[in-house]
Amino acid sequence: MTKFYGTGVALITPFNEDLSVDHEALKNIVNYNVENGTDYLVISGTTGESVTITKEEKKAIIATIVETNNGRLPLVLGIGGNNTANVIEEIKSTDLSQIDAVLSVSPYYSKPTQEGIYQHFKAISEVCPVDIILYNVPGRTASNMLPETTLRLANDFKNIVAVKEAGNNMGQYLRLLKDKPEDFLIISGDDDLALGVVLAGGAGVISVIGQGLPKQFSKMIKLGLEGKAKEAYDIHFKLMDIVGYIFAENNPAGIKAVYQALGLASDAVRLPLVPATEELKEKIKDFIANLG
Template identity: 60%
Template sequence: MSKFTGTGVALVTPFNRDNSVDRAALEKIVAYCIEGGVEYLVVLGTTAESATLTREEKEIVIQTVIKANAGRLPLVLGVGGNNTAEVVNELQTTDLSGFEAILSVSPYYNKPTQEGIYQHFKAVAAASPVPVILYNVPGRTASNMLPKTVLRLAREVSNIIGIKEAAGDIVQAMRLIKDKPEDFLVISGDDMVTLPMVLAGGAGVISVVAQGFPREFTEMVRLGLAGNVREAYALHYKLADVIDMAFEQGNPAGIKSVFRALGLSEDIVRLPLVKADEDLEERIARFVEKNVSVGVK
């Protein structure tokens, strides 16, 4: 599954000032990512504010991305939740013909045991007509999918092909990389530790910041995959400040502020999220202005 090696991006959902989905801006962002060299696109992940989108709006996002992508890059769809039966039903009733895989988050709020997480994903994989990428993000789900559970799924469920690992624990990621089946992908879900994970043997990243700065981010990952450590870290440190800023006041407020500075979309987010404050917006705008080779003006 080398199509998911490198840099994937977790696309935002841009909104108009009346809070409707901004299809034109989403088309621009997709084109910008493709032109910047990303390897694949992730639709309706957390960064897309999918928790606040209606079913009709989700369909608008899906169709807009499919049209704008025009078959150029592999697409991954976010399909997950904390009600296993509901996730299974969604997989059985959704047209996934435009997607190469799904990204499915570990059940949140319920705080299942490791056995519960295993059984959840076993049921999800059985219902999915496309490969499944697991998503571990304890900061959002309140439970950590431990390496032993991930490895059990990797070895026993053929339709599970990888994990987006966002525990913020490089040691946990290294344990996964060390013991995983050869073709199982360990993908960074944390922009700041992407390069260390790649250099440790990871397959790449599903990134937030890379959609704002695709050229440098994708090149950093490619250099890391090739073992060119010094050149890769030069790009990492070039992007480090904006990675911090992008998450300082929550995701996707930061990356939407980047897009505003780039002139690609408004910086509107939906409640209960609020947009970046004036100070952060000014700092992000200055970064974009001073790093014209990273952004576009």
């Protein structure tokens, strides 16, 4: 289970100007993260614009990342949705031989009850051949998977090994950390709260900004896991502004502006998202230039 400790990153899907997938940029991004301290890679999450990626594109993206990574880091694949039967079908029809875990979001839009959420993940657990990381992100799903439901799933299913908690609610994190089974991992999905969660006993983070500044961000999380709070917070304070910038308009427009400033990818996103404004891009460029 130590493979999901530290800094995981929710990779973007870089696009060419015609909005086709830029596989060369994707290879460069994978290498950049592998070489600069990232601990594992998350494919096709929200930050990867998964909702506007076709099935064929998703297969090709997975193939590029698997080939480029070449077994260097653990890989997590996003497979989730609000149609339980479709999620099960995708799990069954996807080659997961090179994938270490599936990241599966709590059902969005449908607003199921807590029992509905439990039954959704129970059905997925029963068919999934690899570990499952639950993903709670109420700001996007319009429903909150309560700690009681997460912990019930953690206790009932061996292959449900972690939760990416992204409710931006420190009280909810602490409730999970207090009551979780010993080997169940609480992973922060909030870049701004990640260090506090780690210092309270969390396993790490699945980060957005971490992929743009992997050296600094992964070092901060590593120091947190070692209990070196002061050194870790020194880095946290240096990165606070950029974390605010990348979420100021929409994700992943902000992190794509970071990659554009680094010369690693274009800032193109697919509708209904739009690129970051020039004003925000200038702030991001200035921050990167001054970070050293």
